[in-house]
Amino acid sequence: xxxxxxxxxxxxxxxxxxxxxxxxxxxxxxxxxxxxxxxxxxxxxxxxxxxxxxxxxxxxxxxxxxxxxxxxxxxxxxxxxxxxxxxxxxxxxxxxxxxxxxxxxxxxxxxxxxxxxxxxxxxxxxxxxxxxxxxxxxxxxxxxxxxxxxxxxxxxxxxxxxxxx
Amino acid sequence: xxxxxxxxxxxxxxxxxxxxxxxxxxxxxxxxxxxxxxxxxxxxxxxxxxxxxxxxxxxxxxxxxxxxxxxxxxxxxxxxxxxxxxxxxxxxxxxxxxxxxxxxxxxxxxxxxxxxxxxxxxxxxxxxxxxxxxxxxxxxxxxxxxxxxxxxxxxxxxxxxxxxx
DNA sequence: CGCTTTCTTCAGAAACTTGTGAAGTTAAGG
DNA sequence: CCTTAACTTCACAAGTTTCTGAAGAAAGCG
Numbered sequence: 001x002x003x004x005x006x007x008x009x010x011x012x013x014x015x016x017x018x019x020x021x022x023x024x025x026x027x028x029x030x031x032x033x034x035x036x037x038x039x040x041x042x043x044x045x046x047x048x049x050x051x052x053x054x055x056x057x058x059x060x061x062x063x064x065x066x067x068x069x070x071x072x073x074x075x076x077x078x079x080x081x082x083x084x085x086x087x088x089x090x091x092x093x094x095x096x097x098x099x100x101x102x103x104x105x106x107x108x109x110x111x112x113x114x115x116x117x118x119x120x121x122x123x124x125x126x127x128x129x130x131x132x133x134x135x136x137x138x139x140x141x142x143x144x145x146x147x148x149x150x151x152x153x154x155x156x157x158x159x160x161x162x163x164x165x
Numbered sequence: 166x167x168x169x170x171x172x173x174x175x176x177x178x179x180x181x182x183x184x185x186x187x188x189x190x191x192x193x194x195x196x197x198x199x200x201x202x203x204x205x206x207x208x209x210x211x212x213x214x215x216x217x218x219x220x221x222x223x224x225x226x227x228x229x230x231x232x233x234x235x236x237x238x239x240x241x242x243x244x245x246x247x248x249x250x251x252x253x254x255x256x257x258x259x260x261x262x263x264x265x266x267x268x269x270x271x272x273x274x275x276x277x278x279x280x281x282x283x284x285x286x287x288x289x290x291x292x293x294x295x296x297x298x299x300x301x302x303x304x305x306x307x308x309x310x311x312x313x314x315x316x317x318x319x320x321x322x323x324x325x326x327x328x329x330x
Numbered sequence: 331c332g333c334t335t336t337c338t339t340c341a342g343a344a345a346c347t348t349g350t351g352a353a354g355t356t357a358a359g360g
Numbered sequence: 361c362c363t364t365a366a367c368t369t370c371a372c373a374a375g376t377t378t379c380t381g382a383a384g385a386a387a388g389c390g
Contacts (some may be wrong), residue, residue: 013287019282028273029194033349042301043284045293051367061350065366077190087358087366095297099304108193115186119208122178128210132260135327136207137265142319150311162300197378216337226380231338252336252387332390339384345361354369360362 014043018058033060033068038077041093048081048092076101103147113140179208183223198225198233203242206258214241215245241266268312278305 019038025035037056041049049057058065058123069091072078077098078091116137123130183204190200201223206214214222216230223230234256237243242263243256281302288295 011288017280017284017287021284024273024280027276031348042298043288043294047293047297057297062367063351063369064349065348070368085355085358089367095300099301103308108189111189111192112186115182115189119182119186121209122182123173128212129208131206132212135260135323136264138323138326139221139319142322143315146315146318150308150315153311154304154307157304158300161303227337228339228381229379232379235338248387254337333388334387334390335388337381337384337386341364341380343378343380345376345378348374350371352370352371354367356364356367358363360364 012081015057017043019128031068033064034071034077036060037065037068037091038072038093041078041091047094048090050088050090052088054091100151103151109140109144116140145156180222181257182208196233196236198229199236200244201225201231202233202256203237203258206256211257212259213255215255217252217253219256241269249324265316268316274305278309279304281305 018036022035024030025038026032027098029164030038037054040054040057041047051062053070054060054065055062069078070081072091073080078093079097081090081092082088083090116133119133120130120137123133125131125134183201186207187197187200187204188201191197195203202219205219205222206212216227216234219225219230220227234243234245237256238245242260243258244258245255248253248255284298285295285302288298290296290299292311
């Protein structure tokens with residue numbers, strides 16, 4: 001077993017998980033570095049790491065960490081916190097927050113809806129193509145509402161299963 | 166108004182829609198050519214085009230059409246049909262089929278679940294990190310079931326609104 | 331059975347993306 | 361107020377991806 005001194009964790013097993021989960025995220029369209037950083041945060045016991053720790057664990061430059069974190073913060077997958085009285089920053093994956101973000105493809109949905117609405121208008125609502133797009137649009141609007149309701153059900157389910165936060 | 170002779174459609178308006186919708190798809194992670202081809206199919210009155218038509222409309226080579234269509238077929242976004250007695254192929258976006266495909270991130274979900282399950286095992290279900298991942302895993306399992314139910318509700322809703330297929 | 335049309339495969343050029351080192355900025359601590 | 365630690369920005373090199381033209385394979389048609 002590969003125990004790094006004093007860590008109490010199998011560093012190699014952690015690394016294997018980080019890389020394999022990151023690979024899945026990449027496949028789903030996330031850029032490589034953000035995916036790796038995110039997986040590293042997810043697998044940390046505190047759910048948080050400093051920039052230096054991430055750089056060391058993943059063998060990447062501070063610049064790469066910086067870029068990855070910017071991406072993750074923008075997409076609300078992680079939050080940044082300054083430890084008071086230090087200039088060290090600490091990046092955290094906040095249980096709830098991030099799958100909210102995942103499902104908040106809302107922004108994406110909204111934009112698709114915008115594009116489709118334009119399409120219906122410019123092709124004409126009375127044309128076959130226009131009708132097809134109107135139906136597609138209706139689907140997205142439907143999904144948008146459904147997702148909100150689903151997340152509410154999840155919160156209830158989660159509290160029952162894992163207890164209150 | 167830019168009417169191309171005999172088409173009965175404003176070619177420029179169609180092109181604007183195609184490019185702007187494709188851009189949204191690209192932003193969401195779809196490769197460029199598949200996105201453009203898909204948007205072109207969506208905006209056609211028949212919901213179907215031949216390879217040559219697509220090449221001409223989008224100003225791309227037959228090779229590019231071929232590649233894009235392969236991608237779209239693999240991801241079940243379009244189906245290919247041979248017109249009988251011809252070697253011309255025709256690519257079609259089948260109303261239902263494609264948003265089923267969209268929500269059939271199922272494959273993706275399954276793989277994420279696999280990676281997470283491994284993570285829980287290798288980090289230990291009794292560690293804080295293990296617990297966090299177990300909860301994440303539970304979330305994905307929850308979503309998977311919910312999506313199936315949602316699609317059933319959509320089919321009902323759709324039939325009410327747009328009538329039977 | 332060979333010609334022709336249509337699609338596919340492939341190698342390579344062009345364009346874009348990504349991660350790095352190095353310089354720059356910000357803010358704590360003396 | 362100067363030093364120094366921590367993060368960010370930037371230009372560029374390396375590595376990918378993407379599209380094309382050209383050659384190749386499949387299949388109708390005469």
